[in-house]
Every structure is written in C-alpha cells, then in structure tokens.
Amino acid sequence: VNRIVIVGGSLAGLSSARALRKQGFGGELVVVATEAHRPYDRPPLSKEFLAGTMGEAELALEGAEEQLDLTWRVGVSATHLGPERTVELSDGTNERADGVVIATGARPRTLPGPAPARGVHYLRTLDDARALRAELRPGARLVIIGAGFIGAEVASTARGIGVQVTVLEAAPQPLAGALGPKIGAAVAGLHAVHGVELRCGVSVVGLAGANRVTAVELADGTSVPADAVLVGIGVQPNVEWLAGSGLHLDGGVICDEYGGTGVAGVVAVGDCSAWADPMLGRPQRVEHWTAARERSAVAVATLLSGGQDRRVGRPAYFWSDQYGHRIQFAGAHHGHDEVVVEAGALGPQEFLATYRRQGQVVAALAVGHGPAFLKHRRELAKMATSAGQEMA
Amino acid sequence: MLFVCGAAELAPGEARRLDSEPPIAVFRTDDGELFAIDDTCTHQDASLAEGWLEGCEVECPLHASKFDLRTGAVDAPPARLPVRTHEVVVDADQIYVIASTAAVGS
Numbered sequence: 001v002n003r004i005v006i007v008g009g010s011l012a013g014l015s016s017a018r019a020l021r022k023q024g025f026g027g028e029l030v031v032v033a034t035e036a037h038r039p040y041d042r043p044p045l046s047k048e049f050l051a052g053t054m055g056e057a058e059l060a061l062e063g064a065e066e067q068l069d070l071t072w073r074v075g076v077s078a079t080h081l082g083p084e085r086t087v088e089l090s091d092g093t094n095e096r097a098d099g100v101v102i103a104t105g106a107r108p109r110t111l112p113g114p115a116p117a118r119g120v121h122y123l124r125t126l127d128d129a130r131a132l133r134a135e136l137r138p139g140a141r142l143v144i145i146g147a148g149f150i151g152a153e154v155a156s157t158a159r160g161i162g163v164q165v166t167v168l169e170a171a172p173q174p175l176a177g178a179l180g181p182k183i184g185a186a187v188a189g190l191h192a193v194h195g196v197e198l199r200c201g202v203s204v205v206g207l208a209g210a211n212r213v214t215a216v217e218l219a220d221g222t223s224v225p226a227d228a229v230l231v232g233i234g235v236q237p238n239v240e241w242l243a244g245s246g247l248h249l250d251g252g253v254i255c256d257e258y259g260g261t262g263v264a265g266v267v268a269v270g271d272c273s274a275w276a277d278p279m280l281g282r283p284q285r286v287e288h289w290t291a292a293r294e295r296s297a298v299a300v301a302t303l304l305s306g307g308q309d310r311r312v313g314r315p316a317y318f319w320s321d322q323y324g325h326r327i328q329f330a331g332a333h334h335g336h337d338e339v340v341v342e343a344g345a346l347g348p349q350e351f352l353a354t355y356r357r358q359g360q361v362v363a364a365l366a367v368g369h370g371p372a373f374l375k376h377r378r379e380l381a382k383m384a385t386s387a388g389q390e391m392a
Numbered sequence: 393m394l395f396v397c398g399a400a401e402l403a404p405g406e407a408r409r410l411d412s413e414p415p416i417a418v419f420r421t422d423d424g425e426l427f428a429i430d431d432t433c434t435h436q437d438a439s440l441a442e443g444w445l446e447g448c449e450v451e452c453p454l455h456a457s458k459f460d461l462r463t464g465a466v467d468a469p470p471a472r473l474p475v476r477t478h479e480v481v482v483d484a485d486q487i488y489v490i491a492s493t494a495a496v497g498s
Contacts, residue, residue: 018468041455041470044436063469293456319454328453370442371409374453378405378444 001098001265001304002027005087007078008103009033011042011289012270014061015296016101017068023297023304029070030095032087034077034104037126038062043289045129046153047321051160052133059126078104081245085265099265099303102242102253103296106235106271106287111145113206119213119228123150124235135228138162143216143226145204147174147188149320150232155196156322165196166224168216170233172201179329180355182339182346183365187327189348190367194323235287237272250274252285259299260307269299279332288318315363315380325350326370330377331363342376343369352376396480396487402426407450409441414496416478416489417441419461421448427461428478428489430496435471 004020006013009031017029033039040059048054073089080088081102087095108122121132132154136142140163144151147169155165175184191198203219207229215223237252247261248254252274259267259275270292274283294314320327336355342364344351350368354361354376364380366373394416396408402420410416415431417440425448431440433452440459444451449458449467457471464474479490 048436061470063472066469290456370439370453371407374442374444 001025003030003097004028004099004101004303005030005032005085005095005097006101006103007032007087008101008105008270008272009035009072009074010039010103010105010270010292011061012103012105012272012292012296013101014039015293016103016269016300017070019297019300020304021068023300025300025304027098029068030097031070031072032076032078032089032095033072033074035125036075038072038074040126042124045126046123046150047157049129050133050136050154050157056126078241081242081247081266097265100267101299101303102247102261102266102268102272103270103292104238104241104272106237106285108231109234109236111204111207111231111233115207116209116213117211119209119226120207121228121230123154123230123232132228132230136161136163139164140227141166141225142228142230143168143224144230144232145216146170146232146234147191147198147200148178148232148234149175149318151230152188152191152322153320154230154232155191156194159194159196159323166226167191167196167198168202168204168218168224169198169200170203174198174200179365180333180336180339183353183355186346186348186351187322187365187367190323190325193348235271237274237285239272250283252283254283258302258307259295260302264306265303267299267303269295277332280334286316288316290317315377315384317377325367327365327367328370328373328377329363329365330373331355331361331380333363336362343372393481393488393490396428396489399482399485399487402487405445407441407443407445409439410489412491415439416491417450418480418487418489419445419450421445421461426480426482426487428480429459429461429464430475430478432475433457433459433471434466434473434475435469440475 039061077090085097085100142163142165144167147167158165173181174188205219206217208215215225217223253268255275257276271287274285277284315331317330333355338356340354342352352366352369355363364376396418404422408418417431418428438454443453448461451458455470458467464477476492478492481488
C-alpha cells in the first residue's frame with residue numbers, strides 16, 4: 001500500500017490519518033474535505049461555542065506542531081467511487097489509491113415540506129452554529145424540534161442566555177432509543193427543572209411564516225409561536241456518492257466489526273458507517289465522537305493488514321453537558337432487563353445507574369458522579385476485553 | 393504541602409482530586425507509583441482524575457488526549473498544552489502534594 005485517500009476531513013478522517021502514521025504508514029496520504037475549514041471539533045458547537053465562551057481557534061482539532069505529511073484537497077466532494085479505488089471528485093479530477101478510508105460523516109435530517117427562508121436552523125457545522133448563535137438573544141422564543149442530544153444541549157445553552165425555550169418531541173418518551181425509556185425520562189426531566197417546556201408525543205406538520213419563521217404548526221391544529229426554530233431530528237449518512245460502487249449501503253456503509261467493507265482496500269469509519277454489532281446481531285451506526293476517534297485506529301489496522309488485524313475496542317462511550325451537569329454513558333444497553341440506581345435517585349438530578357441483563361452490568365449512565373462512573377466504565381472495558389479474548 | 397489521603401486509601405489504578413486552586417489530581421499507577429498533575433484538561437473542562445489511567449499516562453475522559461504523569465506532556469490534540477506536574481511526598485503513611493509554583497499553561 002503506497003497511496004491512501006481518506007474521504008472526509010473531520011474527526012474520523014483526521015483520526016484515520018493520525019492512526020495511519022502511528023501504525024507506520026509512510027506512503028502518500030491524501031485527505032478530501034468538503035468543508036473549507038480545517039478539521040474542527042463539533043461537540044462545542046451546541047455548548048461552549050454556541051454560548052460564546054469558546055472561540056473558533058479553540059475548536060481546531062489539529063496540533064500546531066503536528067507533522068502528518070498530508071495532502072489536503074479542501075472544498076471538494078467525492079462524487080463517485082469507481083473501479084480500482086478511483087475517487088472521483090466534484091472538481092472533475094480523480095484520486096487513485098491503493099487504499100480508501102470512507103469517512104464522509106452525516107448531515108442533519110431535514111423536515112419535509114417548505115420552510116421560511118429565515119429563522120429555521122439545523123446544527124452540524126461551524127457555519128450552522130454561527131447562524132444559530134446570532135438568534136439567541138435574551139427573551140427570544142426558540143422552538144426546538146427533537147428532544148435528542150442536540151436539541152437538549154441547545155436548549156440548555158439557550159436557556160443560559162435567557163432565551164425562552166420550548167422543546168417538541170414526536171415520540172411519547174424522550175431519549176428512549178439512546179438511554180432506554182426509564183433513564184431517558186429521568187434525564188429529560190432536567191428541562192422542566194431549568195424552565196424549559198418539553199412536550200412529547202407532539203407531531204409537527206409545518207412551519208408558519210412568509211419570509212421569517214413565526215410559529216411551528218402542530219397536527220392538533222394549534223401552533224407554537226417562534227422567533228427561531230432549531231430542528232434536531234437525527235442525521236442521515238453521506239453515502240449517496242457511493243451508489244454503484246459495489247459497497248453495501250443500507251442506512252450507512254455496511255461494515256464488519258473492524259470497519260472492513262468487503263471490498264478490498266476500502267474501509268469506512270465514523271458517522272457514515274454501520275459496523276457489525278455482535279450484541280445487536282446487525283450493523284448499527286454509532287454517531288458519537290469517541291466512536292469516530294477510537295474506531296479509526298481499528299479501521300486503519302484493517303486496511304493496512306488486509307483484514308488480518310483483530311483488535312478489541314473499548315465499550316461505546318458518549319457524554320453530553322446539559323444545565324451544568326455532565327452526562328456520561330458507556331456500554332450497550334440493548335436488551336437490558338433491569339435498571340439499578342447505584343447513587344443518587346432516579347429523577348431530574350445527579351444520579352448513577354447501571355443497565356443489567358440477566359444480572360450482568362452491560363452499560364452505565366451517570367448525571368454527575370464522574371469518579372464512580374469511571375469505575376463502571378473500566379469494568380465494562382475489562383469485560384469487553386475478556387469477552388474478546390474468548391472469541392479470538 | 394497539601395494533604396491527599398492515607399497511603400492505603402489510594403489503590404493502584406485509582407485517583408484522587410484535590411479541591412485546590414487550581415485542582416490537582418493524584419494518581420497511583422498499577423505499578424504502585426504516585427504522581428500528581430493539574431486536574432483540569434488543558435483543552436476543555438474535564439477532570440483528569442476521572443480519566444483513563446494506563447501505565448504512566450492518563451487519558452482525558454472526553455477527548456482522549458493523553459497526558460504523561462511524569463512530565464505533564466500531552467501526546468496528541470485536541471489538547472495542545474501540557475499540564476503542570478507536582479511533587480508527591482509520602483510521610484508516615486500519609487500522601488501529600490507540594491504544589492508547583494510554575495504558571496499554569498507554561
């Protein structure tokens with residue numbers, strides 16, 4: 001392998017480049033990046049950056065003295081992956097490679113139907129965050145569609161600025177998929193404690209306003225007045241460019257447990273990929289920062305070894321900051337049959353809970369309680385390592 | 393000199409956070425060695441005492457930058473600046489830290 005093209009210039013792409021160099025790849029390394037910005041950190045876009053307490057320079061993911069020897073192709077998108085790993089680009093040029101890392105990420109799912117030109121926001125990029133930030137003035141009415149992590153973090157940040165916030169959630173229970181119904185409800189209870197109205201089981205049918213949004217229209221015929229709207233209803237993977245490439249696409253690039261796509265010399269990682277999940281028994285996209293970073297090393301090892309390297313990853317992990325509380329999750333709660341509160345009490349305050357299946361801890365969630373949470377995270381890692389060794 | 397805890401109270405692989413200004417994290421590695429560094433990651437507000445300890449390195453729980461407990465050096469971004477290291481003293485089975493007087497972020 002002499003020449004590798006990484007398609008995607010955000011966290012998964014940059015982490016792949018780092019991992020390739022760390023694992024001894026000395027050949028030519030090209031990074032194709034759609035956004036004009038150099039790689040930046042997205043988690044603060046809904047938190048510190050949105051609040052104005054963190055500047056743009058602090059978002060940079062690259063080190064000033066970092067020497068990765070990369071060739072950057074910025075402001076161009078991949079349009080097709082052709083035979084023999086030829087990446088076709090939007091400026092009409094091609095990049096041929098011995099190895100391709102697909103790390104094209106995801107973009108926000110959009111609300112169907114027409115929307116007023118102004119005041120309706122999504123949050124994924126630096127430019128999105130700048131535009132949303134300009135709307136957050138004390139007393140303004142912000143309606144957030146979707147009570148997931150993006151919605152909850154923006155609600156928390158906006159509230160801190162003195163914005164009036166209403167969160168609308170289509171599901172009867174918030175965060176049920178991410179955290180399970182019981183814990184999801186407890187965590188979402190933070191909204192009410194902090195003066196944010198959360199309405200669940202609410203169906204949005206449209207956005208009112210000629211030029212600028214004025215209200216969110218609901219299926220029951222009522223509407224919620226809005227000076228600005230944030231839509232946070234999930235993401236869809238950027239994989240359309242891979243149609244006809246021979247890769248298996250089904251809600252993401254379908255991969256084995258190690259990022260292999262089944263096509264020689266092509267691996268995929270980050271939000272665009274759906275790796276096999278042995279616990280679930282099917283591929284699953286994992287749209288978290290830590291997954292993009294840690295799995296890059298695994299995917300790159302797969303690429304360099306031709307699929308021979310089999311390293312065991314750590315348990316899944318993500319964090320969120322809401323209303324001054326750090327929320328952390330580790331493990332996989334799928335199929336849990338019991339929730340045990342280990343510290344504090346289940347409710348809209350700080351607590352630590354474990355998810356169990358047949359008595360065995362499979363995941364942990366903490367609101368606050370950082371040191372105790374770390375112990376559970378390490379225990380889960382030990383279990384994953386020993387399970388991995390048994391399988392090997 | 394800041395009192396940390398009794399020597400027996402800090403098991404290998406564990407850490408203590410001191411509510412000093414700025415906060416200090418004290419670690420006992422799996423090999424039994426004691427180290428103290430600034431607790432707050434130089435990148436974002438995260439407690440390194442809640443980080444992942446492996447050998448003589450601790451990894452920030454949020455963004456996975458690793459700090460060397462012996463030197464305070466950081467291995468890879470997003471954190472860019474080293475943390476300060478502090479001297480650890482064990483006297484009569486009690487652990488103490490002598491806080492560095494170096495400027496933060498230097």
